[in-house]
Amino acid sequence: MKLPTTSEIIDDIEFLDDWESRYQYIIDLGKALPPLTEQERVPEAKVKGCQSDVWMHAEKAGEQLRFRVDSDAVIVRGLLALVMAAYNEKSPGDILAFDVDQYFLTLDLERHISPTRGNGLRAIVGKIRELAAAA
Amino acid sequence: MSLDVQALRAEFPILSREVHGKPLVYLDNAATTQKPQAVIDALVDFYSTCNSNVHRGAHYLSDEATRRYEHARTVIAEFIHANAREEVIWTSGTTESINIVAKGMAERLQAGDEVVVTEMEHHANLVTWQQACKHAGAVLRVVPILDNGALDEAAFASTVNSATKFVAMPHVSNALGTVNAVQALIQVVRKQAPNALVLIDGAQGIAHGNVDVQALDCDFYAFSGHKLFGPTGVGVLWGRRSVLEDWPVWLTGGEMIATVSYQDATWGALPNRLEAGTPNIAGAIGIAAAVTWFQQLNVADVQAHEQALLQAAVERGATFEGLKLIGNAPNKIGVYSFNLTGAHPADLGFLLDRQGIAIRTGDHCAQPLMDRLGVPGTARASFSIYNTLDEVELLFRGLEKARDMLA
Incomplete structure (x- = not known):
């Protein structure tokens, strides 16, 4: 798929x-x-979630930022796929302009991205935006 | 006589609510229990009729609040069979109770002294002792568990020795449900390390009936109100009077002093010397209401009901494809920890939640125990007196749906 x-x-x-x-x-x-390899699931790439682990690797690809993410829980992986659709291989300007809260609200999934949920999704989004702002 | 579970459920208003449009199936009782109307009423009544600060004695309300608050202490003392009501110290919960003891021990431990804990500790009874040992240069010794989640009692006996100055262990494991034979283990300590003090982390043990601190012969017993059908933010440190009397004060300030000058102070008597500041008055009254309510139940009925729920889950789970029970010690309370092949506990927790079923997933504040068991975490259903066999069945139907969705 x-x-x-x-x-x-x-x-x-x-x-x-x-x-x-x-x-x-x-x-x-x-x-x-696409999953990360075991070798890529390193502590430095880990984003702390309470109930499941999340990993992210980021690199520049020309004018765009490329991300590869993974989690040990499949629902979190699915939610990460939603985040990737918004951010992966986009320019820093597009990343910063994207309203992720509205996106999750439209999908009726806003509770997954709320700061009270310990699944690491909010942290990933924060990190992506940070990288975009610094790029 | 058996427990009238439907009548019992009717006393818990929250149990009739829905979540995600489904009737709530609350199986996260090891995290916190729900509150009966009697406890909710006690809190409302205190704030509605006699809210006032205690021990000030300047007016009618203060006298009445003090009377209720100190009566609560008596209720707890009788409940756990304390020698004296002054042995009951109010805290914010088990964690604070253990911290009072660990911080005091940190001042008393010498380099080379040994503190003994077990592999099944909750972080509250591990990090506290680990840090006390670091502070004092003492050695933390960890008694292993067997693969079934029971404590290795032979290893316990060979670990406790004349260098042992403190033993801290859980009455019941929060992650596995294992009930430790604390009374027998304490006898081992008394024989092999006569100078050691013993603390029992009773967070999970207290709600299952029959705690008698004199029979146990421990020096400290710590527990929380909220796991005993009472409010959050209040707990108890019970300590033997002779030990508490000169225990290092941990918080200083009002209420705990005898005399104060600008340059010096002397400490008051028990229990106040370990209770600085305005206490959680409503909390103390609330936990006493919970205990009074709980004591109306027949302990044997309570325990039999919990065992029936656990047994039903164990039997149903034994034929559930891919399900692995984590922790099957011979003596357990109603904690059913498990993993399902190919499913992350967080996914199971999430898909059960969508079906109205509340469980806990993760490491259960016991990361080293999860490492010892070789799992990243577990899914944990924990039963209480108001759960039903139908709810056990709903848990497994919910798991079937989760498994199908994740396949």
């Missing part, structure tokens, strides 16, 4: 009307997200 764009994700998720099919979609996205 090719990872979809943010507008494709919004269309897909809005079409699904019960929690099971919506989360099944997220789980499937999680499975499609």
Whole structure:
């Protein structure tokens, strides 16, 4: 499965009307997200989540920033795929301009990105924006 | 007589609510228990009718608040069979209780002294002792567990020796549910290390009935109100009077002094010397209400009901494909910790939550124990007196759905 764009994700998720099919979609996205190798799952790449671990590698690709992310929990991987659709291989300007809270609100998934949730997603978004601001 | 669970449930208003449009199935009781109406009423009544500071004695309300607050201390003392009510020190919870003891020991330990804990400690009963040992140059010795999650009692006996100055262990493991044979273990300490003091972390033990600190022959017993159907933010440090009387004061300030000059102060008598500042008055009254409520129940019925729930889960789980029970010590309370092949505990927790089922996932504040067991964490369902066999079945139906979705 090719990872979809943010507008494709919004269309897909809005079409699904019960929690099971919506989360099944997220789980499937999680499975499609290319995993990091064991060697890449290093402590320096780790972003602390309370209930599951999250890793991220970032690099410059021309004018764009490229990210590779992973988690040991598949739902978090699916949520990371949603974040990647927004940020991966985008310019720093596009990254900073993207309203991630509105995006998760539209998807009705805002509670996953709230600061009270310990899944590392908020931390990943913060780190991506930090890298974009410094680029 | 068996427990009338439906009547009991009716006393807990929260149990009738829904989450995600589904009836709440609350299986996170090792984290905190729900509160019966009697406890909620006691809190509301205190604030509605007699809120005032205690021990000031200047007016009617203060006298009444003090009476209720000190009566609460008596209720706790009787509940745990303390020798005297002054042995009951109010704290904010188990963690603070253990810290009072560990910080005091840190001043008393000498280089080369040994402190003994177990592999199944909650961080509250591990980091405290590890730091006390670091401070004093003492040695922290960790008694191993067996693969089934029971304490290795032979190893315990060979670890405790004349260099042992302190032994801290849990009454019941929060992550695995193992009930330790604390009374027998304390006898080993008394024989092999007569000068050692013993603390029992009772956070998980207290709500399962029959704690008798004199029979246990421990020196300290620590527990929280909120795991015993009481409010959060209040707990107890019970200590033997002879030990507490000159225990290093940990917080200084008002209430705990006898005399104060600009340059010096002397400390008051027990229990106040270890209770600086305005206490959690409503909390103390709330925990006493919880204990009074809990004491109406028959302990044997409570324990039998919990064992029936655990047994049902163990039996159902034994035939559940890919499910591995974590911790099957012979003597357990109703804690059902498990992993499912191919599913991360966080995913299970999340998909159960969507079905209205509340469990805890993760390392359960016991990271070294998870390392010892070779798992990153577990999913943990923990049962209390108001849970039903139907809810155990709902847990497994929820897990079936989660497994199908994650497959």
